[in-house]
Amino acid sequence: MDPAWIFAYVLLGAGTGFMAGLFGIGGGGIMVPALTLLFIAQGFEAEYLVHLALGTSLAAIVPTACASVFTHHQHKAILWPVVVRLVPGIVVGTFAATFVAAYLPPVFLALFFSAFMFLVAAQMLLNRVPSPANQLPGVLGLSAVGTAIGGVSALVAIGGGTMTVPFLTWCKVRLPSAIATSAAVGLPIALAGAVGYAINGASVLGLPERSLGFVYWPAVVCMAAASLFTAPLGARLTHRLPIPLLKCFFAALLVALALQMLWTVLTG
Template sequence: MLTTFFIACLLLGALVGFLAGLLGIGGGLVIVPALVYLLPQVGIEANLIMPVALGTSLATIVLTSMSAVRAHHKNRNIPWQLTRQIMAVVALGALLGAFIADELSSQTLAYIFACAVTLLAIYMLASIRRNKTRDMPSNLVFQGVGLFTGVMASLMGIAGGAILIPILSYFGVQMRQSIGVATACGLIVALFGSLGYFITGLDQDNLPGLSLGYIYLPALVGISLTSSLFARYGVKLATKLPVRTLKKCFAVFLMIVAIKMAV
């Protein structure tokens, strides 16, 4: 059964990497619901499925996002003066989200994921474009945005770009720089969020042997091995297909996943 599970994670990683390259979406939106389905197959108890799925998803993002951060930094897409303003509170939020998740039931976490994904899918479907430039909010408000992003991303097992990019774009930050900020902060979210899930899972005696806290190593290794390899193929195909239409189709898929998790 473990071998079958590992093969499924290799296939999942290929899908996640391909979609990330094709649509520019975070892998957690696919990894979390897939692991919710796969983890019971290796005997993980129902009350542990969501925290394990979330912690493992964030750990995979740590491994897969490092190269993206380097690439954005090399291309000068990351405005570090802006990014540094929220990195600390994003890290705090990610840690806080992991500790909050440890106190919530798997059912509650599934509802949170389903509701947040539904909102993101609606936003994606609406394809809202705001051309009016707005002044950036005060530093305190901006740090509040970072804290909120860190907490919600950690509770959803995602990097947070789907939350942060629309907010930065709303305040007139160029899309290229918004993606750069979100990529750098996403690495911080994944690093501190997975650290939080590692710490909070240490006192769980009924986790499988191949676990580091709430991080399940076979899933982490399987997904990470193939996701980075297949991202390049998604990028190549993105230049040939109507990506806006594909994003809308993916948004519909997300809503179906959200409804299934809620039910």
């Protein structure tokens, strides 16, 4: 692979890793539109660009999530009983949604992705967090919530933090613990999603060399290697710095990337 592409993937992985650790998100909001642009520039088959970006993003999130979880666990901020109750539904929802995504056209996936990113950005900019008047639900309730989070996460290639963090804070969980718990939840989402996209793209023709289904491994390796160094840095800052201004910048970035995603797919 050309050194220029290697550098581009490493740079992308470094940025998304830092954001993943800082906000408890998977980084798909940044990776998917950026990967789509990079894949177009490399001349990959247009029909499966978004699918390939989604699967590659989820696979790259796995090591990022591991590094982020380890750092948050050192701060004893992860609510492991909550994670255990969310995981069964998350795995089912994520894996099932990859089978749905395999049959959806790229334009629909791009529209769904962009609409979701706009909602996330609006929530960040408006800072509209529901009044913490609710308690965490029981096992069945958390499993149902996990299934919904996993399903949406697979369709937009996120670690689930954009839904998990607001849900936990709504249930009276402190923000640092919500972010840390969300990071732990992101790991099974990424694993189930990556496996699902790999399986569903296994029989597809015209994918680039060194791909396993809808997972392009050269990009995964480069991004993951960089994110392993930057994800712990972001996770440490979560427990040291106020992040309202950073949230505003991140929200603005999400809007820009969502618009770029729409432009790339609709005009490509």
